Amino acid sequence: MSTLDRASEAGPTTSVTPERLATEDAVPAEPQRSPRQRGTVARVLVGAALVLMTVAFVYPFVWLVSASLKPRSDVFDNRLIPETLTFDNYVEVWNAAPMAAWLVNTAFVTVMATLTVTISSALVAWGFARYQFRGRNLLFGLVLASMMIPGAATMIPTYLIWNSLGLVGTLTPLWAGNVFGTAFYIFLLRQFFLGLPPELFDAAEIDGAGHWRVFWHIALPLTRPALVVVALFEFQAAWTDLMRGLIYLRDREDFTVPRGLKSMLDQFGFGGEWHWELIVTASVITTLPMVIVFFIGQRQIIQGVASTGTKG
Amino acid sequence: MSLAAPASTGTAAPARPPRRRGGSGRHRAWIPLLFISPWLVGFLVFMAYPVVYTGYLSLTDYDVINDPTFLGLDNYRELVSDEKVMLALRNTFVYTLMSVPAQLVFSLVLALLLQRAGRAAGFFRTAFFLPKMTPPVAVGVLLLMLLNGQSGLLNELLGWFGINGPNWTTDPDWVKPGLVVTSLWTVGSSVIILLAALQQVPDELLDAARVDGASWWRRLWHVVLPIISPTIYFIVVVDTIASLQSFTEAYTAFFGAGNTTYSNDAALFYAIYLFQQAFEFLHMGYASAMAVLLFAIVMVVTAVQVMLSRRYVHYTGGAR
Numbered sequence: 270m271s272t273l274d275r276a277s278e279a280g281p282t283t284s285v286t287p288e289r290l291a292t293e294d295a296v297p298a299e300p301q302r303s304p305r306q307r308g309t310v311a312r313v314l315v316g317a318a319l320v321l322m323t324v325a326f327v328y329p330f331v332w333l334v335s336a337s338l339k340p341r342s343d344v345f346d347n348r349l350i351p352e353t354l355t356f357d358n359y360v361e362v363w364n365a366a367p368m369a370a371w372l373v374n375t376a377f378v379t380v381m382a383t384l385t386v387t388i389s390s391a392l393v394a395w396g397f398a399r400y401q402f403r404g405r406n407l408l409f410g411l412v413l414a415s416m417m418i419p420g421a422a423t424m425i426p427t428y429l430i431w432n433s434l435g436l437v438g439t440l441t442p443l444w445a446g447n448v449f450g451t452a453f454y455i456f457l458l459r460q461f462f463l464g465l466p467p468e469l470f471d472a473a474e475i476d477g478a479g480h481w482r483v484f485w486h487i488a489l490p491l492t493r494p495a496l497v498v499v500a501l502f503e504f505q506a507a508w509t510d511l512m513r514g515l516i517y518l519r520d521r522e523d524f525t526v527p528r529g530l531k532s533m534l535d536q537f538g539f540g541g542e543w544h545w546e547l548i549v550t551a552s553v554i555t556t557l558p559m560v561i562v563f564f565i566g567q568r569q570i571i572q573g574v575a576s577t578g579t580k581g
Numbered sequence: 582m583s584l585a586a587p588a589s590t591g592t593a594a595p596a597r598p599p600r601r602r603g604g605s606g607r608h609r610a611w612i613p614l615l616f617i618s619p620w621l622v623g624f625l626v627f628m629a630y631p632v633v634y635t636g637y638l639s640l641t642d643y644d645v646i647n648d649p650t651f652l653g654l655d656n657y658r659e660l661v662s663d664e665k666v667m668l669a670l671r672n673t674f675v676y677t678l679m680s681v682p683a684q685l686v687f688s689l690v691l692a693l694l695l696q697r698a699g700r701a702a703g704f705f706r707t708a709f710f711l712p713k714m715t716p717p718v719a720v721g722v723l724l725l726m727l728l729n730g731q732s733g734l735l736n737e738l739l740g741w742f743g744i745n746g747p748n749w750t751t752d753p754d755w756v757k758p759g760l761v762v763t764s765l766w767t768v769g770s771s772v773i774i775l776l777a778a779l780q781q782v783p784d785e786l787l788d789a790a791r792v793d794g795a796s797w798w799r800r801l802w803h804v805v806l807p808i809i810s811p812t813i814y815f816i817v818v819v820d821t822i823a824s825l826q827s828f829t830e831a832y833t834a835f836f837g838a839g840n841t842t843y844s845n846d847a848a849l850f851y852a853i854y855l856f857q858q859a860f861e862f863l864h865m866g867y868a869s870a871m872a873v874l875l876f877a878i879v880m881v882v883t884a885v886q887v888m889l890s891r892r893y894v895h896y897t898g899g900a901r
Contacts, residue, residue, distance in 0.1 A: 315697045322691060323708040326766065329723050330711070332734060336726075345732040389619040396616025405613075412620065415628050419826055419879050421855055421872040425638060425865055426631035432645065449623020480612050509716035511829045516860055527718040534722060535838040545726070552719045559714040567707060574710075574770045575777040 330560070337550040344545045358550040365537075365547050368554065370522050371529040375508060378443045378525060382507035386447035387500050390454035391492065395484050397455070398462035399470065409459075416452045428516055438519040444507065454499045457577055461495040462488065498573035501566045508559060526555045638869035645863055656870035666871065668846060669854040672757065676850065677824040680761045684820055685813065688771035693801075695772065696779050706776070710769035721833025724763045725750055735762070750834065753847035760831055760848065771816050778812035779805065810894045818886050822879055828852040851875060 336344050337358055339351040346352070362368055397409050431442040465488065473483050489496070514528030524532060530551050537544035563570060614621070639656055641649035660666055691709055695702050712720075727734045728749035736746030749759035782805055790800045806813070827850055835848040836857075855875065859868035 312697070315694055319694050319698055319701075319705050322694070323705055326708050326712055328734075329727060329766065330715075332727065333719075333723065345726070345729070347732070347734050347737055393617045393620040396613045400613035400616070402610060402613045408617065408621075411624065415624060417822075417879075417883070418628065418632065419822070419872075419875055421826065421852060422635055422876045423628060423631035425859055425869055425872065426634040427627055428860075429634075429645070429865075430626070430631075446623070446627055448619065449627065450620045452620075455620060480616075484616070505714060509718070511716075511718050511833070512856070515856070527716050530716075530718045530722070531833055531837060534718075534725075534833065538725070548722060549726070552722045555716050556714075556719045559716065560711070563711060563714045571706060571710060571773055574773045 330556075333549060333553055333556070337546070337553045339546065341544065341546045344549060358546045362547050362550045362554070365544070366529060366533055366551065367522055367524075368526075368529070368551070371524050371526045372554075374440055374523060375525040375527075378440050379504055379507040382444035382447045383500050383503045385444065386451050386454060386503050387496055389448055390450040390499060391458050391489060391496065392484070393450045394455045394458035394462055395488060398459045399467075399484075399488075412452045412455055416456075424516075431517065437517055438523065439517075440523065440525075442517045443510070443513045443525070447503070451503075454503070457499060458492065458495055461492055465491055494569070497566065497569050498577075501562065501570050502573065504562060505559060508562075526551075530555050635869045635872050638866050639873045641866040641869075643865040643869075645865060649866065652866065656867050657874075659867065660870055660874060665849065665854060666851075669849050669851040672847065672849055673825055673827075673851040676757050676760060676827065677821060679757065680764045680824050681817060681820045683761055684764060684768050684771060685816060687765050688768040688816075689775055689813075691768070691772045692775035692779055695776050706773065709772050712766045713769035715767070717829035718833050720763060720767065721830045724759065724830060724834045728759045728762065756835070756845075756847040763830060771820070774812060774816060775809065778809040782808050807895045811896055814886075814890050814894045818883065821882060821886065825875070825879055825882065826852050828856065832856070 331349070332347070335349060335351055338354055338356065339346070339348075340353055340355055340357070343352055397405065397412075427442075427446075428437070431437055436442055436445075470483050470487060473487050478487070509527060510525075511527045511531060514525045515531070518524050518528055521529075521532065530548075533551050534548055535541060537547050638649065640652060640654070641656075642652050643649035695705055695709070698705050715723075728736075730736060730746065730748030730751060733746075733749070735749070739746040747755040749755050749762070786804055786808070787800055790804050795803065831848045831850050832853050835845040836853060851871070852875075855868055855871045858864045858871060
């Protein structure tokens with residue numbers, strides 16, 4: 270969070286020229302090996318390290334996809350190119366598990382979670398950014414403080430609330446809490462709203478626009494970049510969440526994909542039937558949508574992470 | 582709540598002088614409240630009430646079916662003498678003490694490399710961040726497969742260098758290091774945050790240090806790191822809180838219905854044991870006491886970090 274603000278602080282640094290001149294003077298004084306040579310060696314080393322690290326970060330994906338195209342006996346052979354290439358696993362996995370239902374469930378939860386949290390967080394952020402009212406700072410302090418509370422401290426009563434509403438065993442508890450907004454997104458969007466010129470909204474009010482119109486038709490469209498970041502973060506969080514699936518879902522047909530993948534690991538992994546080729550294939554199916562989302566929203570996600578200091 | 586009477590605000594507006602920050606003052610009091618009401622309701626129902634109720638439940642015996650019976654401090658007394666709680670705490674602390682520094686150093690190295698990557702930086706940055714998108718369940722599956730002692734890819738690689746890799750997934754001494762290695766794969770967001778901070782380090786300072794004959798290492802240690810220390814501090818705090826609550830990767834790989842073939846004590850994190858107590862054994866009262874303890878631990882650890890930050894973190898300029 271500090272990085273954004275520091276950008277402006279670092280801006281007006283004093284007197285550039287004296288040091289610059291001094292540097293140029295210093296260069297010829299360097300002994301023996303020319304600086305250009307050293308620079309080349311360093312550049313090659315950095316390049317090699319970067320390539321090596323890239324392989325380390327990307328290879329597990331390649332391994333996973335490759336393993337999903339191997340027959341059962343070859344899954345652990347660590348070959349890059351499958352010895353016998355087969356798409357049978359992708360057929361078999363639909364028979365072994367209700368994969369289609371899981372994908373539909375997850376898509377539903379993810380879309381609902383993303384839509385509700387984006388709209389409601391924007392509403393609340395606008396309330397805090399646009400208006401002055403008694404207790405505003407205290408309430409916003411509570412927003413920030415609530416980010417510190419570990420999930421475990423609220424997990425059990427939250428379960429009891431959904432239980433008393435008879436909603437345990439349905440998909441509702443996986444997204445409905447988002448109707449109330451999320452502290453981190455409220456904080457992020459408020460920062461963005463504060464960066465917009467208030468004169469714009471004053472003028473609209475003078476022209477007779479109501480509070481809702483100013484928010485919905487003027488402020489929100491201007492906030493699109495930040496809304497996209499919030500939506501992408503939440504999409505990823507909702508799609509990949511396991512714990513809520515473990516707590517709230519009972520029947521296999523109702524599982525989300527991460528919950529389903531865990532149940533497949535329990536059924537087909539160690540202590541089970543040893544069908545790792547199905548586990549690998551289900552892992553690819555679980556991960557692939559996130560890879561696609563990342564390549565579509567890459568710029569926004571990375572800028573969002575860099576500027577907010579979030580840990581998605 | 583569509584279209585809240587535009588006419589009524591129109592009459593009062595023209596007289597008002599333009600304000601500078603945070604919007605105009607004289608509105609009906611309920612209008613801002615209407616905007617923040619979703620959070621207000623959510624905070625009361627899903628945050629304030631649950632925290633208080635967790636505190637109450639921690640003093641009771643409760644199995645969801647029968648009403649809670651009041652026990653006083655019995656749960657806490659049991660907690661202190663529960664060997665599994667102590668084991669889970671030790672596991673969690675050991676993992677946190679290993680993974681937070683390892684992730685920080687690794688992500689700093691990657692960020693420093695990226696900073697020198699020139700025009701290709703965008704490509705490498707994408708590669709480093711990609712694993713962060715992977716569902717933690719799939720990360721748990723990859724852990725079981727790639728770090729498998731007999732046929733895993735990691736041990737095959739170590740074999741090329743003549744190293745006989747350990748049984749990362751079954752040897753109690755190597756389960757936590759295996760989880761740390763796995764956690765290094767998902768440092769992408771730290772890398773990006775650190776890179777953003779590195780790019781804010783003023784060139785003038787580095788040039789000045791270079792003129793004074795400071796080596797690359799001394800420039801890093803005495804100029805760059807102090808300047809980015811607020812960011813490092815932020816990452817340490819966030820990673821520590823996350824590590825103390827880590828659940829999904831370890832639970833996926835070592836717990837659940839199928840894992841009865843080998844001991845998984847080494848991977849029993851506090852959040853996992855809490856989850857088991859609450860939702861597998863339905864010991865809601867006992868689990869609530871565990872949650873209160875976790876809350877207290879997170880608060881104490883964060884307070885200690887705040888105190889340490891006064892000594893080691895340099896804030897250039899005024900208030901953050």
